[in-house]
Amino acid sequence: MLNENCLVWNVRGLNSRSRRNVVRELIGQENISLLSLQETKLDACSDSLVMEICGAGFDFFFKPASNNCGGILLAWRNDVWSVTNPLIRSYSLIAKVTLLHKNESWWCTSVYGPQGDQEKLIFLDELRDVRVSCQDTWVVWGDFNLIYQAADKNNQRLNRRLMNSFRVLLGEVELQELHLKGRLFTWSNERDNPTLERLDRVFASEEWVSAFPDHELSALASECSDHAPLLLRTDCVLPHYSDSVSRTFGRGAMITSR
16 A cells, blocks of 8 residues: 555644744655644635645645634645545534545544633534534544543643543544554643643544554654644554554543553
8 A cells, every 4th residue: 555644733823934834844854645734823825825835736625713823724735635525613624535546535624622621522522513424434633632541641730520521522433542653742831840741633433444554653843833743654564553452432432552
């Protein structure tokens, strides 16, 4: 199977040319053909701006920011992917993606989770509703602004009620988290004694994992955001589920870890 590289990243704004240059350099360096960028802080997005960010040959769907907050950009190389059926919700951008050379399709939901506790519960309900519309193979990725286990944070300042709500949601929609290679946390508040959390994730249905058994998810380095970019490779030499330890939540969602 031919490999394709996907990028998932909270970029903390694309309003500056220097930030856009960093993203474009990373796209070229990692040969990215499908990308989901969160917290773009862009109220509008044009073809010329996407070309500046991604390079030539990319199409896109866009969820605008609100008052310079949030915003999601989903972009893809149109010779590699077909992306259709866009739907914008309060905290997510949904589309049907097809990998052309394999003729493999799935629903892709890019998320940027809210900050407030009550809004987080509304966000989880939104994902329940999205799953009703996306009955087939499904991938959900982005900055969830939520954790579901104590190991996802480097201190004990935990909201266990929200953690439990997230775990329940994962069980209900039967998603499993893709193993993140080489890193425990994806976000830092960058203080002298930093708080570290794993806020950025990729979840997939069992059908997607079966279709791409040799995928690999890793974190890249970046100095222009407090979130680590996530690189998802659809096909690698070494499989990553044969020796995994899986824990089941709810009706069978598996959260895999090593």
